[in-house]
Amino acid sequence: MTKSEFHTTPLKINSFTRMKKKVYIVLLLLIPFVFQACLKDQADIFDESPAVRMEKVLTAYKELLASSNNGWLLEAYPERNQSYGGYSFILKFTSSSVDAFSELSDDIAESSGETLYVLNSDDGPVLSFDTYNSFLHFFATPSASLTDGCQGDLGYVLMGVSDDKNEIRLRGKKTGNDMMLRRMTVEPVTYLEKLQEIEEKIDAPAYMLEIAGKQVSINLSDRQFAYQYEGEEEAIEKGEIAYSVTDKGIRLYKPFELDDFAVGEFILEEDKFVSVDGKFTMKFVYPPVNEVFVNGGSDYLFYSNLTDPTILNVSSVVNNWFTAVYNLNMEEEGEDLARILFSTSSQSIEFASNFAAGRYYISNYGYTVAVVEGSDNKVKFDKKYTIKDGNADYYNYNFGKELIQYIMNEEVYILEPNALNPTSIKFISEKDPTIWFVLSK
Numbered sequence: 001m002t003k004s005e006f007h008t009t010p011l012k013i014n015s016f017t018r019m020k021k022k023v024y025i026v027l028l029l030l031i032p033f034v035f036q037a038c039l040k041d042q043a044d045i046f047d048e049s050p051a052v053r054m055e056k057v058l059t060a061y062k063e064l065l066a067s068s069n070n071g072w073l074l075e076a077y078p079e080r081n082q083s084y085g086g087y088s089f090i091l092k093f094t095s096s097s098v099d100a101f102s103e104l105s106d107d108i109a110e111s112s113g114e115t116l117y118v119l120n121s122d123d124g125p126v127l128s129f130d131t132y133n134s135f136l137h138f139f140a141t142p143s144a145s146l147t148d149g150c151q152g153d154l155g156y157v158l159m160g161v162s163d164d165k166n167e168i169r170l171r172g173k174k175t176g177n178d179m180m181l182r183r184m185t186v187e188p189v190t191y192l193e194k195l196q197e198i199e200e201k202i203d204a205p206a207y208m209l210e211i212a213g214k215q216v217s218i219n220l221s222d223r224q225f226a227y228q229y230e231g232e233e234e235a236i237e238k239g240e241i242a243y244s245v246t247d248k249g250i251r252l253y254k255p256f257e258l259d260d261f262a263v264g265e266f267i268l269e270e271d272k273f274v275s276v277d278g279k280f281t282m283k284f285v286y287p288p289v290n291e292v293f294v295n296g297g298s299d300y301l302f303y304s305n306l307t308d309p310t311i312l313n314v315s316s317v318v319n320n321w322f323t324a325v326y327n328l329n330m331e332e333e334g335e336d337l338a339r340i341l342f343s344t345s346s347q348s349i350e351f352a353s354n355f356a357a358g359r360y361y362i363s364n365y366g367y368t369v370a371v372v373e374g375s376d377n378k379v380k381f382d383k384k385y386t387i388k389d390g391n392a393d394y395y396n397y398n399f400g401k402e403l404i405q406y407i408m409n410e411e412v413y414i415l416e417p418n419a420l421n422p423t424s425i426k427f428i429s430e431k432d433p434t435i436w437f438v439l440s441k
Contacts, residue, residue, distance in 0.1 A: 058119045061127070061158055064165060065093040070184035071101075072168070073191070075244040075251065078139035078152035080175040082253050085223020086244030088195060089135060090188040091181070093117070100135040101188040103199075103245075108192040112136065126173065128155040151175065177253075194247035198268055202245070203421045204284035205292060207273070211280050212259040218282060225252055249273055286420040288376035293344060293415065293425060294369055300425070300439035302340040306352075313424075313438035318406075325403045329353060335361065340403075342439055348388055351400045364388035365404050377415045378430070381408045410435055 048056075065072065071092035078084050090101040097114040112135040118128045129136045139152025153172035156179070160169045168181040184191065207218035209227070216229040224240045231237040242253040248267045255264035263280050266273035273282040287295075303322065304310040312322060329337045335353035338360055342349055347367055352360040366386035372378035385404050410429040418424045422441075429435035 054121045054125070057125050058121070061125055061168075062093075062095060062119055064161065064168070065127075065181075066095055067165075068093075068183045070187055071099075072181040073184055074170075074181055075179060076139065076152065077172075077177045077179060077242055077244075077253055078150040078175065080151070080177065082177060082242035083224075084139070084150050085242045086251075086253060087139075087223070088192070088244060088246075090184060090191065091136075092188070098129065098133070098136070100133060101192060102135040102138070103192050103195055104138060105135065108196070109189050111188075122155075123157050123173070125158040126155055127158055127170070130154070153177070191247050195245050198247065198249060199245050201268060202250070205287055205296070205421055206285040207282045208285050209256075209263075209280065209282040211256075211263065212261045214258065216258065220250070225250070225256065227256060229258070288371075289415045289417040289422060289425060290371045290375065290377055290379045292417075292422065294371050294379060295344075297345040298441055300342040300344065300441055302342060302349075302437065302439055303337070304339040304341075305336075306339055310440060313440070315434055315436045317432075317435050318437045321403055321406045325400065328402075349385075349400075349404055363400050365400060367404070367408065372412060378412055379415060380412045381410070383408050383411065407437075 071090045074089045074091055075086045076089055077086045088103045092099045092101075092111075094114075096116060098117045099114045100112040101108065101110075102112070112133050115129070115133040115136075116131040118130055120126055120128065137152075137154065139150040140154050142149045151174065153174045155173040156170040157173060158168060159171055159178075161167070166183040170179045170181060171177070172179065202220055204220075207220060209216040209218050214229050216227050219226040220243070223243055223245075225243045226238070226240045228236060228238040241256055243250045244253075246265075249265065250268075250273070251265045252263075255262040261280075263275045265276045266282060267276060271284045274280070293300075301310045303312050312319065314322065326337045329335055333353060335355050337351070338354040339352040340349065341352075347369065349365045349367060351363040351365075353363075354360055364387075366388045368382035368384070369379050372380050383405075385401075385408060410431055412430040413427040414430055416426040416428065418426075424438055424440040426436060426438045
């Protein structure tokens with residue numbers, strides 16, 4: 001029997017809103033009427049041929065695209081069900097080329113560089129990015145795990161222009177998703193910097209939206225606006241709507257509707273979101289820290305020396321426990337302890353031992369933990385643990401078992417979070433305060 005292995009690779013992560021009614025100038029070809037009549041002569045309905053009319057439409061769009069000095073904001077939604085959410089790209093057009101900026105870039109001040117675009121006739125006027133552009137082709141580029149990429153669009157049917165010529169309606173040719181080009185009034189980098197600031201502030205574990213006299217529980221994760229509320233006869237209604245982050249808040253792909261009310265865009269104000277019209281408020285909700293740990297779906301590092309080193313943050317007593325474990329691993333297995341991880345979603349502790357460059361053995365131990373009733377900062381571990389998948393049972397990693405048993409024997413811990421939405425939690429033994437350790441996301 002061989003030991004199971006895993007490879008650690010650093011990962012980079014990883015509708016329109018309800019608007020005031022606008023009249024759109026729909027630039028579509030009109031098909032000539034064909035009359036079945038007993039007339040010998042038939043006059044043309046139009047003075048120009050369809051080809052000439054289409055050429056004028058395309059020329060008008062090209063001039064409009066090039067008319068914005070700061071470019072156009074595209075909130076792109078790949079995949080026909082918008083499962084990835086929406087991400088912002090800012091496009092600066094000339095008469096023949098396009099340069100793009102993106103929130104997904106490692107450096108938002110760096111553009112993609114100019115590439116060619118095409119305006120032609122297909123299912124109406126179509127804007128296509130046929131020349132490879134590292135930003136605009138991001139969601140369409142295949143990979144080993146995603147042979148069709150994220151199913152992003154490379155072409156968009158131009159559906160119409162707003163009265164003030166500040167918005168152009170689009171429909172993705174591949175996804176069929178409705179999107180919008182919005183004329184930018186600020187430089188791309190300025191907009192993206194503010195967007196990133198908003199993104200950093202969207203960090204509450206949950207939100208509560210008050211609408212139509214009801215409390216709607218909201219979760220914002222992976223660019224999905226997940227909602228849940230009690231409907232008729234106490235039935236639980238729930239669903240998801242993709243969203244994008246703006247320089248002021250968030251914008252939903254389509255409005256969230258409840259009874260006769262709807263909301264599609266929120267502005268961030270201090271510790272709450274407010275709808276653009278000011279009618280609805282979505283408050284940040286922070287559950288007690290013990291509930292966050294017990295019911296959360298996060299991974300917390302106890303120790304790591306992998307690509308993102310974490311300094312061991314423990315008391316001297318716990319440090320002695322850890323040192324003994326580390327030394328035993330080296331003596332018995334000849335392996336360097338690489339990581340100890342608490343996974344709250346599976347309630348397990350994972351040990352990883354380094355046996356070659358970038359290759360590790362895994363051992364998983366299951367634990368049971370519960371909120372101490374009547375408290376908001378205490379949890380209680382069961383002294384018994386289980387051996388889960390991995391090598392723990394077969395290779396009898398006693399060093400791992402000893403550390404877990406030490407931790408579990410303390411049973412009740414007092415939790416001290418570093419913030420309302422914690423990125424680290426200090427665990428202090430209720431029986432012996434000299435025993436403590438910090439878990440960090």
